[in-house]
Amino acid sequence: MRGQRVGIASPRDAVEKGIGYLSEDRKLFGLATGLDVRNNIALASLSRFTGPFGVLDEAGMARAAEGAIRQLAIKTPSDTQEARLLSGGNQQKVVIAKWLLRDCDILIFDEPTRGIDVGAKSEIYKLLNALAAEGKAIIVISSELPEILRLSHRIAVMCEGRLTGILPGGSSQEEIMRLATMREPAMELRHAG
Amino acid sequence: MTETAAPAPKSGIRISGAFHRLLAFSGLIALVVVFSLASPNFMQTQNILAILQATSVNGVLAIAATLVIITGGIDLSVGTLMTFCAVIAGVILTYFGLPLPLGVLGAILAGTASGLVSGTVIAKLKVPPFIATLGMMLILKGLSLVISGTRPIYFNDTPGFTQISQGSIVGALVPGLPIPNGVLILFAVALLAAFVLGKTALGRYTFALGSNEEAVRLSGVNVDRWKIAVYATAGSICGVAGLLIASRLNSAQPALGQGYELDAIAAVVIGGTSLSGGRGTVLGTLIGALIISVLANGLRILSVAQEWQTVVTGTIIILAVYADILRRRTL
Numbered sequence: 152m153r154g155q156r157v158g159i160a161s162p163r164d165a166v167e168k169g170i171g172y173l174s175e176d177r178k179l180f181g182l183a184t185g186l187d188v189r190n191n192i193a194l195a196s197l198s199r200f201t202g203p204f205g206v207l208d209e210a211g212m213a214r215a216a217e218g219a220i221r222q223l224a225i226k227t228p229s230d231t232q233e234a235r236l237l238s239g240g241n242q243q244k245v246v247i248a249k250w251l252l253r254d255c256d257i258l259i260f261d262e263p264t265r266g267i268d269v270g271a272k273s274e275i276y277k278l279l280n281a282l283a284a285e286g287k288a289i290i291v292i293s294s295e296l297p298e299i300l301r302l303s304h305r306i307a308v309m310c311e312g313r314l315t316g317i318l319p320g321g322s323s324q325e326e327i328m329r330l331a332t333m334r335e336p337a338m339e340l341r342h343a344g
Numbered sequence: 345m346t347e348t349a350a351p352a353p354k355s356g357i358r359i360s361g362a363f364h365r366l367l368a369f370s371g372l373i374a375l376v377v378v379f380s381l382a383s384p385n386f387m388q389t390q391n392i393l394a395i396l397q398a399t400s401v402n403g404v405l406a407i408a409a410t411l412v413i414i415t416g417g418i419d420l421s422v423g424t425l426m427t428f429c430a431v432i433a434g435v436i437l438t439y440f441g442l443p444l445p446l447g448v449l450g451a452i453l454a455g456t457a458s459g460l461v462s463g464t465v466i467a468k469l470k471v472p473p474f475i476a477t478l479g480m481m482l483i484l485k486g487l488s489l490v491i492s493g494t495r496p497i498y499f500n501d502t503p504g505f506t507q508i509s510q511g512s513i514v515g516a517l518v519p520g521l522p523i524p525n526g527v528l529i530l531f532a533v534a535l536l537a538a539f540v541l542g543k544t545a546l547g548r549y550t551f552a553l554g555s556n557e558e559a560v561r562l563s564g565v566n567v568d569r570w571k572i573a574v575y576a577t578a579g580s581i582c583g584v585a586g587l588l589i590a591s592r593l594n595s596a597q598p599a600l601g602q603g604y605e606l607d608a609i610a611a612v613v614i615g616g617t618s619l620s621g622g623r624g625t626v627l628g629t630l631i632g633a634l635i636i637s638v639l640a641n642g643l644r645i646l647s648v649a650q651e652w653q654t655v656v657t658g659t660i661i662i663l664a665v666y667a668d669i670l671r672r673r674t675l
């Protein structure tokens with residue numbers, strides 16, 4: 152990171168170092184579905200809104216949430232709407248807003264458009280490009296080739312848990328598929344003696 | 345106490361959670377009406393104050409349980425912890441003859457310490473809350489008996505100790521309104537707990553943990569630390585309950601306590617807090633605790649055998665949890 156080797160010990164460590172992670176399964180890992188939009192957005196930054204005696208700056212949180220809703224065009228009746236009532240795409244945006252509020256420089260998106268309708272998909276792509284243009288490092292984990300080809304400056308291909316190569320954006324599907332299917336050579340039988 | 349609902353209660357949550365509270369509240373009113381009609385002795389000032397006073401210990405324990413249950417956990421040790429704290433107060437005040445404030449402080453700190461242990465076992469050792477607090481319940485029960493030598497500790501040497509729950513500051517200031525201090529303390533604890541739940545980071549994390557602990561962890565929050573804090577806070581509140589009951593009996597009864605946790609959890613559940621965590625209110629818990637006390641009091645006034653009390657309470661618990669399941673199904 153920033154030219155230096157960094158060891159990352161835990162999610163807390165990663166977040167402190169400025170890395171945000173949007174997991175594949177939003178409902179399981181990304182969103183606290185019982186909370187409203189405002190609290191989900193503030194979830195990674197509560198310490199910033201905590202005053203003396205642990206009292207929360209509710210107004211500050213509301214302002215931050217409203218700002219994020221505007222900035223990311225999150226469709227929600229208000230910031231106090233229950234997060235689980237939002238559509239998949241908008242839930243994704245809420246999680247993104249959470250990391251942006253935390254000022255993360257590196258964002259890891261794991262299958263960001265899975266289960267999201269076409270219209271919202273292109274919104275997310277626009278958002279990813281905008282974030283990258285702002286100088287954030289965006290890592291997208293995806294198994295959808297069209298998506299990868301459309302978004303990436305560089306493509307790191309993996310097969311069975313190993314990094315098999317890094318291609319420049321704009322590489323052909325064939326090149327990507329070749330690296331993606333490059334399995335370990337079978338064990339050679341050794342003869343005795 | 346209107347701030348006791350889950351964070352920013354302006355939308356879906358309030359409609360359904362508030363509905364359950366409304367249900368509980370209507371149940372309470374219905375019981376009061378029924379008992380008032382059935383017996384003229386019910387609505388007497390004396391009786392109402394007795395009901396409130398009887399609610400104070402269970403109510404405080406139930407508030408402690410509410411905090412833990414909202415995180416999705418449970419605390420079976422609240423009953424014996426209450427007794428343990430009473431015993432500690434007894435040791436400090438009667439064995440060592442130290443001044444009253446130290447006894448009060450000691451009881452509460454004993455509760456905090458126990459909560460820290462429970463929380464650490466649950467958060468760091470990953471022992472499920474049910475088991476961890478079950479173990480703590482037994483440990484505290486044993487320690488109470490060991491420390492006290494299995495005999496009650498009396499507070500006769502500490503004048504004013506009974507005043508903690510039985511005296512009446514309000515009565516002294518406003519003649520004709522002899523509200524026992526125990527009731528005041530109950531409401532003070534309730535207000536404090538509601539404030540913490542609704543307005544502080546600790547409260548916010550309590551709901552968040554109950555809603556989706558993994559999401560909270562991945563958001564970079566120190567889940568362990570906050571979980572432990574919740575259990576420690578609940579423990580402190582149990583310390584207050586210990587002072588209340590010791591003050592009421594003018595003694596620390598080491599064999600008492602086990603069983604109180606069931607009434608506490610019953611109150612929480614009847615009041616609308618979900619055992620699955622993520623939602624709940626102090627107000628609901630108070631209503632739940634009142635329902636239990638009103639039932640006990642009313643049935644006694646009607647000379648109904650005491651055994652029927654638990655039958656009714658048990659039935660209400662099942663209905664309350666069923667109502668919660670119905671509510672969740674409509675989500």
